[in-house]
Amino acid sequence: MSQHRHPGAPGRAGAVPALPDLPEATVARLPEYLRALHNLAETGHETVSSEGLASAAGVNSAKLRKDLSHLGSYGTRGVGYDVALLIEQIEFVLGLTQRRAVALVGVGNLGHALAGYDGFASRGFRIAALFDADPGRVGEEINGLVVRHIDELPRVAVEEAIAIGVIATPAPAAQAVADQLVAVGVTSILNFAPCVLSVPEGVDVRKVDLAIELQILSFHEHRKASLTALPATGGSALTALPGGLAVTDPQEAIGT
């Protein structure tokens, strides 16, 4: 495949099965498959079995096959999947055939790091603009981009065709920023501020909270400690389950 229809255009028809609405759980795993596939491609693999790709992506092979089957069959029985073809397919489904412009709001500690993170550029995105509300930060240059004042968002959003907004401000400012992003037509937001955003229907928000991740780990740590702490002594508590918890698939929990 090579010629897919251009995204923004209404015209569809054509051979490609349009966009099947994939299960959310599958969508969340596709990027992981994609990363693993790129690794395989770089190391010279031309095909890969579901077993091989699954282990490279850290999932169960049956799950992987089912995920891929959702976006049409592109494997060959007895052989496996064509790496290059699969990469194209997944990139298309994820909408990565066009490099989306990202606006980053909040150039503090974390914002600085995000602005300099090359993982964005190498995986389908372009940081197109940086914003901050603090006049003291406006004008600063980071990684070749100049920090603009948040008030310039409306103009810049149009100029740069901003598709995704990243919020890296302190929590108290996050909702206002989200409102501003929504106002200029952004319908996808990645929120690093530790707070709940409320947005109109049709706008997707994903949240990343580093402290929450640690707290989840802390829970498991706490539980592991309380289980191993009392081999046979008093305490009792709930009897230890033998196998305890499997850690086999830690990613699972993040769920979506």
Place this chain on the structure above:
Amino acid sequence: MSQHRHPGAPGRAGAVPALPDLPEATVARLPEYLRALHNLAETGHETVSSEGLASAAGVNSAKLRKDLSHLGSYGTRGVGYDVALLIEQIEFVLGLTQRRAVALVGVGNLGHALAGYDGFASRGFRIAALFDADPGRVGEEINGLVVRHIDELPRVAVEEAIAIGVIATPAPAAQAVADQLVAVGVTSILNFAPCVLSVPEGVDVRKVDLAIELQILSFHEHRKASLTALPATGGSALTALPGGLAVTDPQEAIGT
């Protein structure tokens, strides 16, 4: 309804209350409840209804009640939950009554930001040590901590009683770092490197991949765009969406 633990339990873990093994989905939401509760406490609320807390945390009230019931929490029918008590309960279950020591490995772009992130300190953790493999970075002081060489990990891990390891290295180095962390007894790892870590059973790994989050958003963006072909709703959502009120259930749209 069981009255298992005494909530306070700040002191020693001697009494070892039974840790109910909560559903993973519940564990993942507790930190969010906790954050919302702290906000409520700061604004003077002494009690809160499940409805109130649920909306503050961005979830369904029935779900919240079920989550809390799993940890045998004490709400009062007709009244609600005691904010302070609930905070204690959740912090205890999450193992936050002791401030866990975190080791951060990889002081690059992202590592710098993490080292300076005060959200860790304010939410139950203490960054106890910074490591890097690059001699050029060793010795640098960040936020009051000196970067040590990764070879010092074994000694420092013991001295500081490291409980959690955070990996913020480039992907190629991540597995080796994980092995080293495991070797010194760390059983909880937060991995920011875009790769799959393999660790022994009993070790928990959580992964945060910023590019993956963007790619998931990209998928939904792509799908929304391909749907806009139908109704004449016109993409002019840009027109005056008053910032401020939002009327939806943002959680709905996203998986998590």
Place this chain on the structure above:
DNA sequence: CGCGATTTGTGCACGCCTTCACAAGCGCCT
């Protein structure tokens, strides 16, 4: 002291996701 308003705790049904197990399909070797 009893009644009504309010809110929690939960039984239940539904739907999503995971996993197993296997038939169908493909390439290679004889």
Place this chain on the structure above:
DNA sequence: AGGCGCTTGTGAAGGCGTGCACAAATCGCG
């Protein structure tokens, strides 16, 4: 050409999580 081994794609079953709807419990007030 035919058979054999390997791998995909999927039907079915089971588990988990969600949300509804309601009984039980508690407070405030007359």
